[in-house]
Amino acid sequence: MPGLSGMATGSSREGNRALLVEVQALVTPSVFGVPQRGGTGMDSRRLAMLLAVLEKRCGLRMGPSDVFLNITGRLKTEDPAMDLAVCVALAGSAKDRVIDAPMLFAAEIGLGGELRPVTAIEARLGEASRLGYNLACVADQQPIAQIPKGMRILRHTLLRGLLEEVLS
Numbered sequence: 001m002p003g004l005s006g007m008a009t010g011s012s013r014e015g016n017r018a019l020l021v022e023v024q025a026l027v028t029p030s031v032f033g034v035p036q037r038g039g040t041g042m043d044s045r046r047l048a049m050l051l052a053v054l055e056k057r058c059g060l061r062m063g064p065s066d067v068f069l070n071i072t073g074r075l076k077t078e079d080p081a082m083d084l085a086v087c088v089a090l091a092g093s094a095k096d097r098v099i100d101a102p103m104l105f106a107a108e109i110g111l112g113g114e115l116r117p118v119t120a121i122e123a124r125l126g127e128a129s130r131l132g133y134n135l136a137c138v139a140d141q142q143p144i145a146q147i148p149k150g151m152r153i154l155r156h157t158l159l160r161g162l163l164e165e166v167l168s
Contacts, residue, residue: 006093009133010085011106011124012077018123020104020131021082022072025089030066041071042086043078050087050109057113058160060094080108081118084137087159088166097167104128104136113159115139122146137162 006025011018030036039047047069054060069086071077085105092099106124108116117139118124125136129148138144140155147153156162 003098005096005098006089008085008088008092008099008105009103009128010082011104011128012075012079012082013120013123016123018120018127019075020127020133021075021077021085023082023085023089024070024072025086025093026068027062027065027090027094030064032066035064036066036068038067039069039071041074041076042069042082046078046083047086049111050083051090053109053111053113053159054087054090054094057158058091058163060091062090062094065094079118080116081106081124083107083109084115084159084162088137088163091163092167095167099166101135102133103166104133106136107139107142109159115156115159115162117142125151137166 008023010021012021051062055062084107088105110116125148129151134150135152137154140157
């Protein structure tokens with residue numbers, strides 16, 4: 001839904017097919033002593049790691065907040081290419097910032113907050129282009145053999161810089 005913070009689009013691979021997947025996040029101050037963490041469709045340890053990266057490498061205070069994450073469509077994904085979409089959704093909710101344009105996020109996030117290349121990027125970009133997306137955010141060192149016509153690629157090395165650009 002346009003106009004809501006905490007939403008981002010990622011790309012997950014199911015077999016040989018690239019699927020565009022909406023990620024929804026809600027980050028809110030905790031009213032209980034111990035903040036709640038919950039997620040649907042993603043491994044809870046991976047979510048905890050991404051929250052730690054956002055806190056340590058991007059300066060977002062996630063510790064005192066309740067965090068809820070939903071990978072829509074009842075999809076359960078272990079694809080590391082979804083990391084960037086999850087982080088953008090979480091940061092967008094924490095800062096209450098909306099992503100204005102339809103944008104695909106496809107990169108793995110390392111412990112240093114670095115963006116890492118993902119497999120089958122051409123299939124991911126092709127599916128996004130077919131569905132009307134004309135902007136994608138990927139790792140700076142991501143090799144792309146063919147960029148779909150009309151698609152613009154934003155390349156970043158670090159998560160912090162990407163968040164500053166897309167959530168400003």
